[in-house]
Amino acid sequence: xxxxQVAELSKALRSxxxxxxxxxxxxxxxxxxxxxxxxxxxxxxxxxxxxxEVVSIETHAGNVEAFALNLMEDxxxxxxxxxxxxxxxxxxxxxxxxxxxxPVGKELLGRIVNPLGQALDGGPPIVTKQRGLVERSAIGxxxxxxxxxxxxxxxxxxxxxxxxxxxxxxxxxxDRQTGKTAIALDTMINQAKQKTxxxxxxxxxxxxxxxxxxxxxxxxxxxxxxxxxxxxxxxxDPASMLYLAPYAGTAMGEYFRDNGQHALMVYDDxxxxxxxxxxxxxxxxxxxxxxxxxxxxxxxxxxxxxxxxKLSDDLGAGSLTALPIIETQxxxxxxxxPTNVISITDGxxxxxxxLFYQGIRxxxxxxxxxxxxxxxxxxxxxxSVSGQLKxxxxxxxxxxxxxxxxxxxxxxxxxxxERGQRLTELLKQPQYQPLAIWEQAVSVYVVNEGxxxxxxxxxxxxxxxxxxxxxxxxxxxxxxxxNKGDKKFNEYAQIVTIVRETAEKVAKxxxx
Amino acid sequence: MSLFSRRQLANYVADxxxxxxxxxxxxLAAYLVETRRIKEADTLVMSIESxxxxxxxxxxxxxxxRPLSDSTRTLIASKLRQAFQTQKLHLRERTDPSLxxxxxxxxxxxxxxxxxxxxxxxxxxxxx
Numbered sequence: 001x002x003x004x005q006v007a008e009l010s011k012a013l014r015s016x017x018x019x020x021x022x023x024x025x026x027x028x029x030x031x032x033x034x035x036x037x038x039x040x041x042x043x044x045x046x047x048x049x050x051x052x053e054v055v056s057i058e059t060h061a062g063n064v065e066a067f068a069l070n071l072m073e074d075x076x077x078x079x080x081x082x083x084x085x086x087x088x089x090x091x092x093x094x095x096x097x098x099x100x101x102x103p104v105g106k107e108l109l110g111r112i113v114n115p116l117g118q119a120l121d122g123g124p125p126i127v128t129k130q131r132g133l134v135e136r137s138a139i140g141x142x143x144x145x146x147x148x149x150x151x152x153x154x155x156x157x158x159x160x161x162x163x164x165x166x167x168x169x170x171x172x173x174x175d176r177q178t179g180k181t182a183i184a185l186d187t188m189i190n191q192a193k194q195k196t197x198x199x200x201x202x203x204x205x206x207x208x209x210x211x212x213x214x215x216x217x218x219x220x221x222x223x224x225x226x227x228x229x230x231x232x233x234x235x236x237d238p239a240s241m242l243y244l245a246p247y248a249g250t251a252m253g254e255y256f257r258d259n260g261q262h263a264l265m266v267y268d269d270x271x272x273x274x275x276x277x278x279x280x281x282x283x284x285x286x287x288x289x290x291x292x293x294x295x296x297x298x299x300x301x302x303x304x305x306x307x308x309x310k311l312s313d314d315l316g317a318g319s320l321t322a323l324p325i326i327e328t329q330x331x332x333x334x335x336x337x338p339t340n341v342i343s344i345t346d347g348x349x350x351x352x353x354x355l356f357y358q359g360i361r362x363x364x365x366x367x368x369x370x371x372x373x374x375x376x377x378x379x380x381x382x383x384s385v386s387g388q389l390k391x392x393x394x395x396x397x398x399x400x401x402x403x404x405x406x407x408x409x410x411x412x413x414x415x416x417x418e419r420g421q422r423l424t425e426l427l428k429q430p431q432y433q434p435l436a437i438w439e440q441a442v443s444v445y446v447v448n449e450g451x452x453x454x455x456x457x458x459x460x461x462x463x464x465x466x467x468x469x470x471x472x473x474x475x476x477x478x479x480x481x482x483n484k485g486d487k488k489f490n491e492y493a494q495i496v497t498i499v500r501e502t503a504e505k506v507a508k509x510x511x512x
Numbered sequence: 513m514s515l516f517s518r519r520q521l522a523n524y525v526a527d528x529x530x531x532x533x534x535x536x537x538x539x540l541a542a543y544l545v546e547t548r549r550i551k552e553a554d555t556l557v558m559s560i561e562s563x564x565x566x567x568x569x570x571x572x573x574x575x576x577x578r579p580l581s582d583s584t585r586t587l588i589a590s591k592l593r594q595a596f597q598t599q600k601l602h603l604r605e606r607t608d609p610s611l612x613x614x615x616x617x618x619x620x621x622x623x624x625x626x627x628x629x630x631x632x633x634x635x636x637x638x639x640x
Contacts, residue, residue: 027624028622044555047562
């Protein structure tokens with residue numbers, strides 16, 4: 001065969017398919033609905049149906065789609081993607097011939113969609129060039145690279161002590177009302193403030209829609225919405241939608257990962273996701289296990305989070321970072337779903353109710369939080385000053401119990417306690433105010449070096465703000481150099497001198 | 513009494529029918545009553561028909577608005593034999609004015625809807 005013909009082969013085959021004459025109607029495989037209820041339809045027939053395949057049910061009010069999850073000897077259990085009110089026994093069912101996919105691409109940026117990729121924001125219908133598989137296997141070993149670039153959250157306590165790298169999975173875990181979503185939201189805002197170019201995908205699983213609306217409003221206010229996709233499901237959506245939301249969102253994030261860009265996934269929250277899957281599984285009559293969750297609830301989350309990765313240079317070096325959120329009951333991290341997700345992720349940020357009500361916000365527990373792979377990815381300037389920060393805080397925790405016996409302590413202990421109190425105060429940070437690299441490095445440096453030792457503990461934040469304002473207004477170009485953060489703090493000799501001199505001046509204004 | 517799956521029952525009945533034992537229907541009826549599975553009768557019939565198809569016997573139902581002419585019947589039969597690659601064919605005929613026109617051919621697992629009603633419904637779905 002000549003070269004020309006080979007080159008045209010695909011075209012020829014396509015035109016042959018298009019022109020294939022099928023004299024009128026052809027035989028189609030059809031099944032019938034035998035039972036329906038609670039969002040699950042049981043179907044007889046369709047012997048060629050595949051797992052996770054989309055089937056279409058003909059009802060008097062139009063077609064309703066479902067996906068086949070239980071393939072059994074005599075019947076198929078399919079979970080409906082819409083309302084079950086129109087579906088009745090006897091309805092005809094046809095095979096869709098494909099597994100679930102969603103539209104993916106840049107066109108989704110700034111949009112609010114449901115897990116099927118349909119617009120929920122009242123905007124024009126979403127038309128994309130590509131579609132992505134909702135269920136897709138994760139990248140293999142050779143397609144990956146170790147996590148080495150930082151993903152700055154802008155939250156000093158995290159970036160300094162539990163750094164997150166691009167491609168990492170870092171769990172945010174804590175009781176209700178401890179600021180879990182706030183951490184994720186600040187991280188998203190920081191991506192726009194620091195112009196990192198990281199695309200945010202926020203997946204709301206069964207969240208109150210008022211909360212999602214508030215979050216979107218805030219994202220718009222901060223100018224982050226243009227680089228954000230929101231996949232929203234509310235408590236009134238069918239369990240199948242809640243189940244699909246994280247996978248659909250990941251498919252949208254993977255588009256950016258696979259095109260050499262960086263994306264950040266926020267799954268808010270996976271507890272509700274597991275509950276939705278439990279509901280589906282029980283209605284599909286799968287046997288319940290611990291806490292009535294089905295046997296494959298670990299696989300449910302492991303296959304989702306394994307799709308977050310830092311790709312190798314051959315694959316474009318893109319990354320997908322995940323911040324899954326888990327809500328605990330009364331601080332119990334040893335329940336079933338929390339332990340599962342803790343073991344899947346590369347570390348966790350543990351939020352404590354007590355800290356929250358003591359006014360230490362973000363209420364991050366320094367003892368229980370950990371980041372297993374982020375160290376390599378930490379910005380050198382922040383890393384060089386944060387070692388002492390962790391040390392100072394852990395020494396403070398050991399001694400904190402003695403703090404109330406202030407007068408009976410020796411000088412060294414007293415000094416450590418005071419340093420700890422200053423550091424704790426320093427790590428408090430208001431919401432929606434992520435800090436840049438230079439701000440973090442300078443703040444930690446001055447407290448660690450004892451330059452603020454004469455400042456009253458309660459005024460640490462004021463002193464910090466004053467210092468940062470002075471540095472930015474008087475030494476903008478030096479701070480911009482420091483903001484690159486690619487060297488250890490002490491290696492910026494000139495900047496160190498500037499910071500020390502300014503800090504000493506500032507400290508005088510806040511002495512007791 | 514052990515419960516047999518619908519597929520097991522269908523395979524058994526199909527084998528027996530092909531062996532010429534029509535009494536198997538009575539046995540099946542008794543079994544369904546005994547095991548309180550009368551509700552499954554319709555789906556079981558479909559299963560038996562599809563089991564018969566795998567054994568080379570096609571059972572098809574042709575619905576049309578008026579009775580089929582001999583020539584149409586022969587044409588349909590030859591088309592069915594060709595489509596399903598079988599020699600043995602049992603045609604069941606039904607008239608249904610609500611189809612408006614054309615024919616609907618249905619086997620256990622497949623159907624070919626060439627009726628006017630279907631075409632109009634599709635048009636309606638497109639409009640919505």
